[in-house]
Structure formats: structure tokens, C-alpha cells
Amino acid sequence: MIEFIKRLPKAELHLHIEGSLEPELMFRLAKKNNVTIPYESVEELRAAYDFTNLQSFLDIYYAGAKVLITQDDFYDLTWEYVLKCVENNIVHTEIFFDPQTHTERGIEFATVINGIKQALADAEKQYGITSAIIMCFLRHLSQEEAFATFEQALEFKDDIIGVGLDSAELDNPPSKFTEVFKAAKDKGFKLVAHAGEEADYSYIYEALDLLDIERIDHGVQSINSPELMQRLKDEQIPLTVCPNSNIELKVFDSYDEHNIKELLDYGLNVSVNSDDPAYFKGYMNQNFINLYENIDLSEADVIELVKNSFRSAFISDELKATYLAQVDAAV
Numbered sequence: 001m002i003e004f005i006k007r008l009p010k011a012e013l014h015l016h017i018e019g020s021l022e023p024e025l026m027f028r029l030a031k032k033n034n035v036t037i038p039y040e041s042v043e044e045l046r047a048a049y050d051f052t053n054l055q056s057f058l059d060i061y062y063a064g065a066k067v068l069i070t071q072d073d074f075y076d077l078t079w080e081y082v083l084k085c086v087e088n089n090i091v092h093t094e095i096f097f098d099p100q101t102h103t104e105r106g107i108e109f110a111t112v113i114n115g116i117k118q119a120l121a122d123a124e125k126q127y128g129i130t131s132a133i134i135m136c137f138l139r140h141l142s143q144e145e146a147f148a149t150f151e152q153a154l155e156f157k158d159d160i161i162g163v164g165l166d167s168a169e170l171d172n173p174p175s176k177f178t179e180v181f182k183a184a185k186d187k188g189f190k191l192v193a194h195a196g197e198e199a200d201y202s203y204i205y206e207a208l209d210l211l212d213i214e215r216i217d218h219g220v221q222s223i224n225s226p227e228l229m230q231r232l233k234d235e236q237i238p239l240t241v242c243p244n245s246n247i248e249l250k251v252f253d254s255y256d257e258h259n260i261k262e263l264l265d266y267g268l269n270v271s272v273n274s275d276d277p278a279y280f281k282g283y284m285n286q287n288f289i290n291l292y293e294n295i296d297l298s299e300a301d302v303i304e305l306v307k308n309s310f311r312s313a314f315i316s317d318e319l320k321a322t323y324l325a326q327v328d329a330a331v
């Protein structure tokens, strides 16, 4: 089964590029850029990755991102993730980045996007990996600040396929960002949002009905509303689920309690994603392996999860068909 998981071509739809910053690169960049990190060693830093909830992770994640200064840093960050894609047989990836995490520190929007973009262009050239970039608004900040970021992004419209919403979910509901999502839709951006990760399913309704999003990131709290479950099934709205993340951030106490199999069995369009793999103990394949080892995922389940990720990707119908045929061939 593990060999089977590794062999399948996969798509990743929920990956924060800042969350792929491995401790080794963090230390290397800290040294190069003269940024201090409050840990003595890679081992000590890794040991600090012991989270109690989403906020406890975000505190460390935003602190870590401070080592990213130059365009080359963003290139190196993204390139290391590209190499993980090769290792994990990820042939298409749609990555999130958080512009405000960097522009707040005086880093230019262009520095960030150009570094990411160049690495993704090289990934396609060298490995044939296709990709897209989604920029997320930080929901703990105001809608006004999101609008300021949105204005900056317009110059890079051709490089950014969509907008998303991430960071501290509780008390920052989707309704806080209705106007900026409307503006993004008017400009032709695809729309996604984190919803129903820690907060209850009402956030998923808001994301669907007020923000008009096409995919829900996480969405695991939908299980608590039969009516919402029915709607997600009828409309086949994708849920980009991140199992390791949910365990590490204590959304579920253990893998035995994770509900991905129930969501899948009910007929929802769920996929497996790694979220912040450098912080959550593993990339794509490890997420599948953990599911297989803990909740008895079948081969048919794995195939369905993998196919859902391609079906839900922001790519042409032709490319979808090509990738789905590649999955069938690998099976």
C-alpha cells in the first residue's frame, strides 16, 4: 500500500509555502541575513513544534518567516518545496503565500512573488510540474489591510490565480472580508477560504454564501451539520483536508478520530494536502501513509482522494483529463 501511495501522481491544493520552511533552511537564512531566531539549534527548534491549537502554531510560523528577506530566499524556499514535490510524486501544486506576513516587515510584494514564481517556472521546465499561486489575506488583520494588499497584487494579476483567507480563524469569520472577496471576484480571481478548521460550520456557510468561494480549505467541521453535508455533496464543493495538520493542531485528538473517511464515504469531494509540512511532520505521502496506518484507508479510497485533488484543481479540463489518465495508468 505504501508503495502504491508513493507511485500515484498527485496534486496538492492546500500548501502554505511559508509552511514548507524547514529548520535547516531557516537557520541558514537567519545566518545569512543576520536575523536572530530564539533557538540554539535545528533540534531545539524542531522540539518547539509542539502545538496546542492553531494560534500556538501561527506564533512560531510567523516568527520563522522573518528570515525570508531577498528574492533568492523566496526562490530557495519554493525550490526546496519543488524537490519535495518530486519526492512525493506531486505533479501539480497550487500554493498559498501570505503577502502581508512579508510586506508588514518592509519586504516588497514583488520580491516575494518573483522568487516564488521563478522557482515554479524552473519546476515546470526541469520536472514538468504544473502550478498556480494563490495569495491569502490574513484574517486577523482588517479588511482595509486586505484591500491594500489586493491593490498591490493587481500589478501581478497574471501570476496569481486566486485569493484565499488564512490565519487565526476563531472570531475572524469570513463575513469580515465580504467586500474584498467581491472585488477579487470582479477582477476574475478564483476564490477559496479556510473555513471550519477550528471554528464551527457556520464559517463554512459564510464562506460559501458571503464570499462565494469555490473550494473550502479544511472544512472538517461540516460533519456537524447534516444539511451542510448534503449541500457539499450535491454541489461537490471541494474540501482540501490536511490530516497531519489537524492532528498536530489538535483539531482531532488522534488519527482514529479524524473524520476524512466519513466525509469521503458520504460522497464529499475531499482531497489530502500537507498544509505546513515543515511544521506538521511530513509532506503529502506521509499524510496518506498516516491515514492508511491509522484509519484503514483502502486502495479505492486513496484513488478517490487523489482523483478529487485533480478534479478540484484550477486547471483546464484537458489537463485534468491528462492527469486523471495518468492516475489510472499508475493504478
Ligand code: HPA
Residues within 6 Å of the ligand: 016, 019, 054, 166, 167, 168, 169, 194, 197, 245, 275, 276
Ligand atoms: N490555518 C490557518 N492559517 C494557516 C494555516 C492553517 O492551517 N497554515 C498557515 N496559515
Ligand code: ZN
Residues within 6 Å of the ligand: 014, 016, 166, 194, 217, 275
Ligand atoms: Zn492552511
